[in-house]
Amino acid sequence: KEDGDKEQLAAVMAHLAASLRVVAHLIQPFMMTTSNAIMEQLGLPVAFDLENLELSDFPENVTVVSKGTPIFPRLDMDEEIAYIQSQMSAGKPQEKEWNPEEVDLKSEKDQIKFDDFDKVEIRVAEVKEVEKVEGSDKLLRFRLDAGDGEDRQILSGIAKFYPNEQELVGKKLQVVANLKPRKMMKKYVSQGMILSAEHDGKLTVLTVDPSVPNGSVIG
Incomplete structure (x- = not known):
């Protein structure tokens, strides 16, 4: 971000925006909501054309969003683990707490000492x-x-x-x-x-x- 590097930064950001536009087109068939959000934050119309997709076709004079909402927000690991475990156990019968004194022992013969x-x-x-x-x-x-x-x-x-x-x-x-x-x-x-x-x-x-x-x- 130094004054002497502003042109280089602008070039990097331009290539990043162009690349994100291409990514949005490529993932649109199976991640429609995500691809739409990318296009909106890039300030582009939500329209897709895979046949004529080129990296260099990013429109001029487009203003991207100044501070976008994270499309893939950072997840809290503990919360995610707890959620996954709850989904895995959903519908399963709760295991009864083991109490040896309540176990019905099977025997074909009389008990012995x-x-x-x-x-x-x-x-x-x-x-x-x-x-x-x-x-x-x-x-x-x-x-x-x-x-x-x-x-x-x-x-x-x-x-x-x-x-x-x-x-x-x-x-x-x-x-x-x-x-x-x-x-x-x-x-x-x-x-x-x-x-x-x-x-x-x-x-x-x-x-x-x-x-x-x-x-x-x-x-």
């Missing part, structure tokens, strides 16, 4: 061998290392869920280790129970991380 649960010993057991039991469509016979010093045997009725039973070899399962042994199929003793989860007709044996040592107690 901790002392009852503490009687159950669940251990990590690695599958050494597995095979189908002859004469049974349901049973698989497992040889497992459950940290007993010697391998134990467990029969489990999961054969239909694992048609390729050999995929279980090497996996580390969760077994009930202190379940009283019982005779099955008249000649096999089952020394525990393999834990599994069943949902919508699909059963999956419960495994643990391979790094957990055999015989580790699950608490």
Whole structure:
């Protein structure tokens, strides 16, 4: 704005006005209100012609507005964030505050006390061998290392869920280790129970991380 730079400033402002006129024409198809406001503040008629648009066609002797109203006013960030969040949550049901004491717990069996649960010993057991039991469509016979010093045997009725039973070899399962042994199929003793989860007709044996040592107690 120095006296010696007035001509340069005038040239910059003239090019700026000419450029804004071109911008107003280009955005008019999708920002009509904004383009109209630009033209009005430039002191130009609100008329658009994209086919014959030239930067050098800014009319002479035009007086632009001395102090225009900001077309894109600065936004308050906190207000905008609050508005966006309110729009995102509009129509959504308000989440109920979580109160564990009011939760309706689901259980298919009678509740037990901790002392009852503490009687159950669940251990990590690695599958050494597995095979189908002859004469049974349901049973698989497992040889497992459950940290007993010697391998134990467990029969489990999961054969239909694992048609390729050999995929279980090497996996580390969760077994009930202190379940009283019982005779099955008249000649096999089952020394525990393999834990599994069943949902919508699909059963999956419960495994643990391979790094957990055999015989580790699950608490």
